[in-house]
Amino acid sequence: MDYLTSFLVGRDVSKKTTRKNPTKSQRDSVFDKQQGKCYRCKKKLMLAHTQYHHIKHVANNGRTTRNNLVALCANYHSELHKEERAKKADKKQKEKKKLPSYKSDLISPLSKIKNSKRKSLWEF
Numbered sequence: 001m002d003y004l005t006s007f008l009v010g011r012d013v014s015k016k017t018t019r020k021n022p023t024k025s026q027r028d029s030v031f032d033k034q035q036g037k038c039y040r041c042k043k044k045l046m047l048a049h050t051q052y053h054h055i056k057h058v059a060n061n062g063r064t065t066r067n068n069l070v071a072l073c074a075n076y077h078s079e080l081h082k083e084e085r086a087k088k089a090d091k092k093q094k095e096k097k098k099l100p101s102y103k104s105d106l107i108s109p110l111s112k113i114k115n116s117k118r119k120s121l122w123e124f
Contacts, residue, residue, distance in 0.1 A: 039070040
């Protein structure tokens with residue numbers, strides 16, 4: 001039965017799905033909790049133009065719950081995602097620098113041997 005349903009729906013229905021977009025009641029609850037103000041700049045928000053952000057992203061097993069959402073103005077929501085992407089890129093760059101390069105690991109010991117005053121590579 002699950003196979004047929006999965007085929008008809010176009011996805012694996014045996015896996016639990018996580019709701020990404022908050023429901024109207026969740027949005028209203030978060031908006032009221034923050035007294036209608038942007039979480040970041042504290043300016044008054046218009047309910048229709050308010051954007052909601054997951055504190056712990058759905059991609060990182062975050063859930064769409066009142067406690068995992070904040071209401072933001074469009075400017076700060078966009079800025080927040082830019083900051084997160086920049087941090088992620090910096091982290092990747094740092095990890096890349098920490099990993100030794102396979103090629104350089106091979107070249108540096110050989111260059112030390114070649115630059116030594118030995119007559120042959122096989123001389124010790």
